Amino acid sequence: MAAQHLIIAPVVIPFITGALTLLYDERQRRAKLGLSLVSTVLLLIISIDLMSRTKGSGLTGQGGEIAFYLLGDWTAPFGITLVLDRLAAMMLMLTALLAIPALIYSAAGWHKQGQHFHALFQFMLMGLNGAFLTGDLFNLFVFFEVLLAASYGLVLHGSGQVRVRNGLHYIAINLAASLLFLIGVSMIYGITGTLSMAHLSKLVPMLPESELPLFRTGAALLGLAFLVKAGIWPLSFWLPGTYSAASAPVGALFSLMTKVGIYVILRLSMLTFGVAAGPSAGFGAEVLVAAGFATVIFGVLGTMASQGLGRMTAYQVLVSSGTLLTVIGFALMGGGEKMLGGALFYLVSSTLATGALFLLVEPLSRGEGGIAAILALTADAYGLDQPEDDSAPEMGLAIPATLTVLGLSFAACVLVLAGLPPLTGFIGKVAILSGLLDNTALTPSLGWGFLALLLFSGFATLIGLVRIGIQTFWATEGPPPKVLALEFAPVLILIGMICLMTIKGQDTLRYMEDTAQSLLNPTIYANGVLTAPSVEEEAAQQEEVPAE
Numbered sequence: 001m002a003a004q005h006l007i008i009a010p011v012v013i014p015f016i017t018g019a020l021t022l023l024y025d026e027r028q029r030r031a032k033l034g035l036s037l038v039s040t041v042l043l044l045i046i047s048i049d050l051m052s053r054t055k056g057s058g059l060t061g062q063g064g065e066i067a068f069y070l071l072g073d074w075t076a077p078f079g080i081t082l083v084l085d086r087l088a089a090m091m092l093m094l095t096a097l098l099a100i101p102a103l104i105y106s107a108a109g110w111h112k113q114g115q116h117f118h119a120l121f122q123f124m125l126m127g128l129n130g131a132f133l134t135g136d137l138f139n140l141f142v143f144f145e146v147l148l149a150a151s152y153g154l155v156l157h158g159s160g161q162v163r164v165r166n167g168l169h170y171i172a173i174n175l176a177a178s179l180l181f182l183i184g185v186s187m188i189y190g191i192t193g194t195l196s197m198a199h200l201s202k203l204v205p206m207l208p209e210s211e212l213p214l215f216r217t218g219a220a221l222l223g224l225a226f227l228v229k230a231g232i233w234p235l236s237f238w239l240p241g242t243y244s245a246a247s248a249p250v251g252a253l254f255s256l257m258t259k260v261g262i263y264v265i266l267r268l269s270m271l272t273f274g275v276a277a278g279p280s281a282g283f284g285a286e287v288l289v290a291a292g293f294a295t296v297i298f299g300v301l302g303t304m305a306s307q308g309l310g311r312m313t314a315y316q317v318l319v320s321s322g323t324l325l326t327v328i329g330f331a332l333m334g335g336g337e338k339m340l341g342g343a344l345f346y347l348v349s350s351t352l353a354t355g356a357l358f359l360l361v362e363p364l365s366r367g368e369g370g371i372a373a374i375l376a377l378t379a380d381a382y383g384l385d386q387p388e389d390d391s392a393p394e395m396g397l398a399i400p401a402t403l404t405v406l407g408l409s410f411a412a413c414v415l416v417l418a419g420l421p422p423l424t425g426f427i428g429k430v431a432i433l434s435g436l437l438d439n440t441a442l443t444p445s446l447g448w449g450f451l452a453l454l455l456f457s458g459f460a461t462l463i464g465l466v467r468i469g470i471q472t473f474w475a476t477e478g479p480p481p482k483v484l485a486l487e488f489a490p491v492l493i494l495i496g497m498i499c500l501m502t503i504k505g506q507d508t509l510r511y512m513e514d515t516a517q518s519l520l521n522p523t524i525y526a527n528g529v530l531t532a533p534s535v536e537e538e539a540a541q542q543e544e545v546p547a548e
Contacts, residue, residue: 007069007084009046010092010129011143013039018122032118033107039122040103043129044096051089055511066524068135068532076529077196081135083529086515087344091132091263094348097497098256098355099125101490102249105359108486113158113247120157124150124253131260135529137185137195137222140264144181148174151257154250155242166241173228173238181225187218198529201271201522205278216283219272223265223284230261231321233295240302243317243358244310251310251358252490255351258317262324262347269332270519271526281332288329289446293453295322300457303464309364309472312464313357316417319457320350326450327432335439337520341513342431348508349424349501353416356494360410363483364472402483405492407473412495414469418462419454424501429454431509 017039021032054065069082099121106117127147134140152174155167189195191211192203207215224235231239243254265288273283299318306312327335327343416425433454436447501508518524 004067004069006046006050007067007082007133008071010043010050010133011082011126013042013046014122014126014129018119018126021118021122022116026115029118033103036103036118036122037100040096040099040125043092043125044100047089047092047096050084051093054084054086054089065518066528068529070532075532076135077194077199080139081196081198081529081532082133083135083198083525084133085525086511086518087263087267088132090344090348090511090515091259092129094259094351095125095128095132095256098253098351098494101355101359101493102252104493105252105487105490106247106249108484116153117157120150120153121253123147124154126150128256128260132263135197137188137197141178141181141185144260145178147257147260148178151254154253155246157250158247160245163245163247166238166245169238170242173235177225177228180221180228184218184220184222184225187214188222191215191218196529197268197271198526201276201526202530204272204280205276207280209279212279216280219268220284222268226261226264227291227325228261229258230265230325231258231295231318232291232325233298233318233322236295236298236318239318240306240311240314243314244308244361248359248362251313251361252355255317255354255358258321259347259351262321262328265325266328266519269328271522273332274520274522275334276522283332285329285332288325288332292322292324292326292329293449295319295325296453296457298322300460304460306464309357309468310361312468313354313361316350316354316357316461319417319461320347320354323432323454323457330436330439330442330446330450331516331520333442335442336435337513337516339432339435339439340516340519341509342428342433342435344512344515345424345431345509346428349416349428349498352494352498352501353413353425356409356491356498357413357417359487359491359494360406360413363406363487364410403473405488406483407469409491409495410465410469410472412498414462414465416498417465419458420462422502424498424505425458427502427505427509429458431512 017035021035024032050067053067065085067084069084070076071080071082074080103121106121124147127143127145127150130143131140131147134143152167152171155170156164185195188200191207191214192200194200194203204215228235239258243251246254269284269288273280273285275281277283296319299315299320299322302315302318303312306315324343324347327339331340412423415421415423419425419429433451436442436451439447
């Protein structure tokens, strides 16, 4: 039973840690940093354990493939259920893997640029983990608002005119998205009488035709709220400025924020509009495909036009989102698990690569000339004009061969985002294209159009990032910038994860394809949640076994 309680640990641990850090004075930032590091390392250990439980064989829900935690010991659909399946476990792992390098990077001085950085960081992790684990729409809204409230503070952390202006745009857009979320959830509840995702999966195929228009309208509003979070075009105008103006560790963590929208759209689409949804099967697939195409094109054009690495990286987040949304649309049209599994692999690798690039932005902008002059990355944009706490001196040592390490790290990120061999970007895109070419349910024009778009986006990404690399490493005069080991180490950790994914590419891709196969069979999730026994029922069942 104690092992079962680990499912709620990714929510409880950052909540308690965030509350504890609020008890410390702002002059005790090292103590706060220590608490935050312990918390995130614990989250990583727990996520590894939880992922190991989801590696069951077959699609029966047995073998530890899906686990449940009933809060208050109330069974679904009346109680609050946390659900751990392959997709949730993967996202928990990705969150922890990205949070640790971002937190280490903040120790180089970024956490001293404003107040309550570590509390906000932990509360954001709580919201992210809760959103990935929750099994009902109401608590999805609760965790969504928790992570948004924390992100509002983080995006403004360090102040500065550019950051405040873009941060206020970010807050206004997300408040509007939250309103759409509430309206959509209210309409869905009014029609179905439930907010449990598993229960919705069972009820949607049986809805009378007269109620379908209102239900679909509610679902569309709910989807629109998360499409805003995913950065879909034309609702992504806020993202490049906000992400590029945020401090480096916040930008790295924000590279995961858009994936929350992707996750929710994938989860709800497969549960409520999959092949077993009756008249509603495939609802919104064409919109996702069209919007995904437009988002990729917008991201590519922004990448080509950008003169700053931070802004270019933000546009790469949009390219990633557009690619994933297109594949989700294809999955609703009948795309197989091979293509969806490749997209999940691409999700992880592109998130790690964009996170590493956000951490590289500021070190590459130091010094005179080169990228500092060309990209106009001002101290005001990064809040560096704020006085630091003299009682906590800058931590870490400068490392030798600075430009060499920076250049190799930058090159690895370019290879991943452009989809070039031998790193994970190439593996993910090949898996997507392989599944696309093997699929007969899609029209040839859509398939070939997406193939051409993927190749073009990779080529454009290569041109844009190589241009920045030439300006940085070949056009820079004078001594190399001073970069602390605490700023290098997180980037190398992320690059190391990418290399490990490449080495274990076959095993990782197999896990992603198993995840996709489970998503394409929503009855596993629905039946598992609705039949999950309470503690009392489970104890009664165990008492009956010896009697037989």
